[in-house]
Amino acid sequence: MPSDFFDFWECCTNINKEKPEEALLKAGLTLVGPYDVLTGKLKKIKERKVSHYVCHWRYYYDPPEFMTVIAGDKDEFHIGYYRDDPFHLPCFVASMSTVKQGQIIPLGENIFAGVCSYLKQRMKEENPFKKAPLQRLYKEVESFAKKNDYSLLSVTKHMKKRNKKVVAKTFHxxxxxxxxxxxxxxxxxxxxxxxxxxxxxxxxxxxxxxxxxxxxxxxxxxxxxxxxxxxxxxxxxxxxxxxxxxxxxxxxxxxxxxxxxxxxxxxxxxxxxxxx
The missing domain is CATH 1.10.1240 (Methyltransferase, Methionine Synthase (B12-binding Domains); Chain A, domain 1)
Incomplete structure (x- = not known):
């Protein structure tokens, strides 16, 4: 897993020491998938097969290249890493949901950018009373990201370079x-x-x-x-x-x-x- 995966866990630990996986619960997000290794939840599995692990938090439309790390609370929204090659680090972080069925929407180069992108969108949609806790969460994630030199851009130089290599968009x-x-x-x-x-x-x-x-x-x-x-x-x-x-x-x-x-x-x- 990339370094931002572990650093984001540390960020969430600062927000909620008892249950880091629930640090973003006020925004309707929960850390899942490989984060369940860090929480120790996957130790409870009785039948330990690779075929089971790779299906953990794998949604219906998730292609093999996509790995979910954060689950939302509605519309099957989830955030994950996208890899072109299973032996390489992820190319970007993206979201998927039933709102745009099967569509992978890039959010940034790392998980901090992905979560901040989501929080910004949620803040635009919420009323002033619900917006306040989202703003606090955003500031904490943003502050940690900046201290650790993580880009919060939704499209980075590396992502633009990759886009130029895309041969065709799927689905005619x-x-x-x-x-x-x-x-x-x-x-x-x-x-x-x-x-x-x-x-x-x-x-x-x-x-x-x-x-x-x-x-x-x-x-x-x-x-x-x-x-x-x-x-x-x-x-x-x-x-x-x-x-x-x-x-x-x-x-x-x-x-x-x-x-x-x-x-x-x-x-x-x-x-x-x-x-x-």
Whole structure:
């Protein structure tokens, strides 16, 4: 994990010594995921398998590249780290929610920037009475970040540099219509017929794989994943597994396999017992 992950824990400890994970509760945020290692909560798991751990606080639309570290209290809002490569440090911190289903919204280069971005937005929306505690939280997080030289910019120089390398934004409108037709099919025969158009694209992607092109397959695989629906699980698993394998990003395959076996909708994504 990056250094800001641990420094943010220290910041939260300064705010709430007894329960640092609840330091941001007045803003509707709770530290979760890998922070549950620091709280000791994950020690309570009886069946300790990697496939369980990688699904801890993994929301329905979280791709393998995304790791949740903060959970919100509504709209399945959550903040996490985004990695291009599982062996590298995160590229940025982002948020996801059901308001913009499956959309990853970059908030900054580190968790301090991510939380401050969220708090600023919340302060704009709240009335004066609810705004005061949010302002106090913001000042404490901002002060700690500045003392430790963390940028609070929502878009940094490194993020701009990465954006220039982005080949394509996922999800074309016509593809969405094709996927919707598959989901809306009334019978199995109709579904198979509507899936023919998708299968044709997958066949073309396979030719790209044979040429060593991983990008096309990963793009289509993530599109199927983001659209949602169990009917797409098998093809997206194939596409992303081959794509990640070509890029030597095997841990993403393990995460995806575990997630698809236990892909759930909702806001309570902990693998812990609710009473833990």
């Amino acid at each position: 409108g016509n593809l969405k219509k094709m996927l919707q037709k598959v989901v809306d099919s009334k019978t199995e025969d109709e579904q198979m017929k509507n899936f023919d158009a998708i299968q044709e694209i997958i066949t073309n992607v396979q030719f790209a794989f044979d040429e060593g092109d991983s990008g096309t397959g990963i793009e289509l695989g993530l599109n199927l994943f983001t659209f949602g629906g169990e009917v797409f699980h098998k093809p997206l698993l194939h596409l992303l597994s081959v794509g990640y394998d070509l890029l030597e990003r095997d841990p993403f395959i393990d995460i995806l396999q575990a997630h698809l076996r236990n892909r759930r909708r909702g806001s309570q994504m902990s693998i812990l017992d609710p009473d833990s």
